[in-house]
Amino acid sequence: MNLAEAGRLLADECARYTALGWMRGTSGNLSVRLSSSPLRLAVTASGLDKGELTPSDVVEVDASGTPVHPGPPAPSAEAGLHGRIAAVSGAGAVVHVHVLAPVLAAERWPSGVELRDLEMLKGFGRAAHDDLVTIPVVPNSQDMEVLGDAFEASYRADTPALIVARHGLYVWGSDLRQARHRTECLEWLMRFIIES
Ligand SMILES: CSCCC(=O)C(=O)COP(=O)(O)O
Numbered sequence: 036m037n038l039a040e041a042g043r044l045l046a047d048e049c050a051r052y053t054a055l056g057w058m059r060g061t062s063g064n065l066s067v068r069l070s071s072s073p074l075r076l077a078v079t080a081s082g083l084d085k086g087e088l089t090p091s092d093v094v095e096v097d098a099s100g101t102p103v104h105p106g107p108p109a110p111s112a113e114a115g116l117h118g119r120i121a122a123v124s125g126a127g128a129v130v131h132v133h134v135l136a137p138v139l140a141a142e143r144w145p146s147g148v149e150l151r152d153l154e155m156l157k158g159f160g161r162a163a164h165d166d167l168v169t170i171p172v173v174p175n176s177q178d179m180e181v182l183g184d185a186f187e188a189s190y191r192a193d194t195p196a197l198i199v200a201r202h203g204l205y206v207w208g209s210d211l212r213q214a215r216h217r218t219e220c221l222e223w224l225m226r227f228i229i230e231s
């Protein structure tokens with residue numbers, strides 16, 4: 036995939052997320068893998084209304100989130116965490132949304148949110164509904180290296196999500212569609228656990 040194709044996909048995908056109310060204000064950011072050796076991602080530009088992105092509102096970055104071609108627009112402030120997640124997990128797409136339920140769940144269970152006996156877990160990549168799944172929670176930071184280290188310390192290959200406390204949710208998958216399906220299912224699961 037080239038940057039122009041990635042830009043179209045990311046703009047369309049951001050519009051879908053915004054319609055769900057998951058990218059309020061200028062919150063949230065998405066990325067998709069352009070190449071693996073070296074690792075290159077297309078990530079959404081920083082500070083924009085993600086529901087109004089055009090295909091050129093994306094930036095090519097390396098594994099540390101640094102732009103490959105310096106100059107405007109600036110990449111997401113969280114591009115460094117996208118890079119770390121993609122490098123560690125092998126994901127083809129990483130999604131970050133400011134949905135409320137996971138942030139509330141992290142407030143209640145700051146050492147990890149446990150889920151079990153829920154059919155929607157199958158939509159999160161589990162073969163069985165009765166696996167115990169713990170969604171890791173890490174403290175928020177403005178330093179993407181600190182966040183990346185916390186993510187890596189909590190990483191499990193079978194759990195493609197991370198809650199950043201008092202901030203939002205990261206989910207990843209082989210491509211944008213799988214990452215979205217997982218996000219939709221996990222948001223349902225988090226609402227269930229909070230509301231029940
Ligand atoms: C009100 S959004 C604060 C920044 C943030 O957490 C976010 O997800 C958006 O940052 P970006 O640089 O990707 O626009």
Ligand SMILES: [Zn+2]
Pocket residue numbers: 062063113131133202203
């Ligand atoms: Zn954020």
